[in-house]
Amino acid sequence: MSTAIAVTSADMALPPQDEYTLPAAVLQDWDRQPLESSLADMQALLDRHEHVIVVHSGAVPKAVKRRLHTVRSLLESDRIALFPSELPPLGAAVLAGQLRQLAFLRMNPGVIAAAGRLLTHYVHCGAVLKTVTRLDHVRVGLRAHATSWIPTSRFGVIAHPAPQVVRIGTQAALAGPGFGSWMLVAEGRLKTDWISTTLAPAWNMSGLRRTALPTESAAWWGTGKLVEFCSYLHDPAILHQLVSSARRSVCRWCGIDVIGDRCVFCSATPPVHDQPVGAGHRLS
Template sequence: MALPPQDERTLPAAVLRDIEQRPLEQALADLQALVEQHGHVIVVCSPAAPTALRHRLHTLRSLMETDRVALFRPELPPLGLAVLARQLRQLASCDLSPGVLASAGRLLVHYIHAGALLNSVTRLDHVPVGLKSHAKSWVPGSQFGVLAHPEPRLVRITPEARLPGPEFGTWMLVAKGQLPSDWVTGTLAPAWKVQGLREVPLPAASPGWWGTGRIVEFCSYLPDLSVLYQLVTSVRRGRCHWCGIDVIGDRCVFCSATPPVHDSPPLGQLENRRAVG
């Protein structure tokens, strides 16, 4: 998930390696050191991560008894998740408060289109696959274009095959597995009118997420820090009623509190108030 910097202002990633396998005391000390160094920590983790990893993160956060660690688990495949993590690293160099930065992830995820070219969908669990597609995946030489986000879509690769793409200018990252990438770079990228294309190594989690190692994963995204910053700062901010931090949206990413619900008074009381007024 630690992609190379997008620009000179992109902050380095702090990778919590094998955090569920190391002794609890050691993992706790590492996370505490990050909080002491930076003040707040945003942990970006896949919902498809092993149960042991997710349990360990929640355990560490509980043991620290702090609201300065945010656990963010967006529904994205591995390459899309890595792109979002890098966008947050870009924004971390700006004058955004920790709560706004953590909340920005929920906003930016809507501008990411992530998918893959696969040779088989028989083990694809994260995108709905019909019986007909399952049957076709047994045909030798079959390939499938799969869009996992923002809207699941699956097509069998033919000369006419298309996937719905972004309606705004983006760049595309391509991560090659054990499959030629001609369709992604020669057909999909031009159809999506991407403004630039770069290749990166395939994330280690990708074969497991997509159910095959014969894959080319792709992701289109907004690369420019100025555009990301304008998107985030154009959204109305609020203040968490529980921990007091500035946030975007209706849920605090750090303490998970939502705005209190104020019950409306009965209709009779409203009528009485009007009469008195």
């Protein structure tokens, strides 16, 4: 069963890291092109694949989000799943890459789409920032805000899974994953080797790769003076085992296999059954 993984810009389509990663379908400039062109693009994907999963970050332009929902509605297709990731742009790109690996393994499309929420828990996303004065996605203390005005300041920030902000050069450290991971680094308008010389060794990274910074990253982090990083599970065999071990059910509406409590294609949730009398209660 063929499943296409689509992203909303070319820089969200990370180069395949091995022969087990399918190419991404790029929905480029959907906020600028005519609606008819977007409909034709999506219909062409549906003609080549049985299902399409679109992954995008929260920083994607609102016009793109509206266009995605409009196209899905007009095509009246339950073969299109929209997956807005809560991760920063580089993390969303990594997640899309992992789904491309699962798609190569021909996993069920409902399972692949739902795997996005599962795999999100194993992605650690952060950045080195020149300033945190416009950082809205992570809570920043008054001291960090004040320190941002010092020209030599640099901040290490974790956005997911547990928000954290430290000033680089202090004894504070960023909490990392407790399992074997690779790291991806994307450099913006800031130069620093702190990630490769300090953070990656402290996190015991198995390897480090570099890529271009997504264009949406500056808006998400509130500055273009940053270096974004992300640690993730690299081995497709581990991804397959992790997803395959999750409990599956059948969507009661569209009939495909899913994991978790919601079908990403039709948004149906399992029926809520009445709680038996006495369950969770003590009768007097």
